Amino acid sequence: MSLSSDPDPSTxxxxxxxDRETFTRAPDEKVNWVTSIPFLAFHVIAFVGxxxxxxxxxxxxxxxxxxxxxxxFITAGYHRYFAHRSYRTSRAFQLVLALGGVSCVQKGPLWWxxxxxxxxxxxxxxxxxxxxxxxxxxxxxxxxxxxxxxxxPTERIRDFAKYPELRFIEKYNGxxxxxxxxxxxxxxxxxxxxxxxxxxxVVLWHDTFLVNSLAHVMGRRRYATTDTSRNSVLIAVATLxxxxxxxxxxxxxxxxxxxxxxxxxxxxxxxxVLSWMHIVHDLKVPSAELLAAxxxxxxxxx
Numbered sequence: 001m002s003l004s005s006d007p008d009p010s011t012x013x014x015x016x017x018x019d020r021e022t023f024t025r026a027p028d029e030k031v032n033w034v035t036s037i038p039f040l041a042f043h044v045i046a047f048v049g050x051x052x053x054x055x056x057x058x059x060x061x062x063x064x065x066x067x068x069x070x071x072x073f074i075t076a077g078y079h080r081y082f083a084h085r086s087y088r089t090s091r092a093f094q095l096v097l098a099l100g101g102v103s104c105v106q107k108g109p110l111w112w113x114x115x116x117x118x119x120x121x122x123x124x125x126x127x128x129x130x131x132x133x134x135x136x137x138x139x140x141x142x143x144x145x146x147x148x149x150x151x152x153p154t155e156r157i158r159d160f161a162k163y164p165e166l167r168f169i170e171k172y173n174g175x176x177x178x179x180x181x182x183x184x185x186x187x188x189x190x191x192x193x194x195x196x197x198x199x200x201x202v203v204l205w206h207d208t209f210l211v212n213s214l215a216h217v218m219g220r221r222r223y224a225t226t227d228t229s230r231n232s233v234l235i236a237v238a239t240l241x242x243x244x245x246x247x248x249x250x251x252x253x254x255x256x257x258x259x260x261x262x263x264x265x266x267x268x269x270x271x272x273v274l275s276w277m278h279i280v281h282d283l284k285v286p287s288a289e290l291l292a293a294x295x296x297x298x299x300x301x302x
Contacts, residue, residue: 210238
């Protein structure tokens with residue numbers, strides 16, 4: 001396949017062709033198992049820790065808040081704001097979005113959004129950082145554990161890299177999760193740390209990663225995009241609306257991924273409430289023309 005930044009439009013809608021095509025990872029696209037030890041240890045602590053501390057009602061409620069509360073900062077903040085600029089807000093709330101996102105242990109906003117912009121620029125081509133065409137495991141988590149993508153692609157996100165407070169968060173992104181863990185411990189003790197922080201973070205990780213992997217493999221295609229993106233109600237429910245992934249690839253700048261009333265999109269609903277409170281504004285939504293354009297001749301599913 002061509003290495004052009006623009007996918008071949010002739011493949012749009014040819015789902016069978018898109019699904020059959022696979023890529024071989026480059027020699028420098030390998031998991032660094034040594035630097036991945038903290039990531040793997042995090043999983044061990046998350047699953048062993050609760051058996052040691054037990055699960056209290058307070059830690060369980062904290063778990064729910066830490067999963068879905070922080071997930072919103074990924075979906076509304078890192079994704080729809082920093083990566084796609086699908087709405088506008090003040091510099092103060094921009095900082096809130098960055099702080100909420102960095103507590104998720106998914107690095108800083110510049111790293112996350114910069115790589116995501118590259119994903120959309122090269123989606124399902126050989127330059128896509130996490131295409132399932134390199135393997136499901138690679139798209140789910142392998143690329144994150146690879147040295148090649150360890151640094152933030154600041155050239156792709158100069159619009160936000162100009163803010164010193166965001167550069168500070170990016171530079172010290174490893175500090176903020178531990179402050180979050182400490183807060184969980186102070187709220188609910190050891191159970192709060194193991195269940196409220198470690199376990200919730202692992203669940204949050206894989207919930208987020210589903211969009212990069214499973215949302216390009218499972219679901220239905222409404223729009224004839226030049227990638228393998230799909231819509232899945234199950235993933236949408238699990239990720240506060242990110243599962244309407246084919247919709248998203250059709251109109252990336254939209255603050256609303258659930259284009260129709262029956263497509264649940266909790267991220268957008270919260271953003272809409274915040275717009276009524278004048279905290280965010282200028283939410284971009286697809287026009288009637290965009291909703292009707294580039295439809296698949298027959299909706300395809302897997």
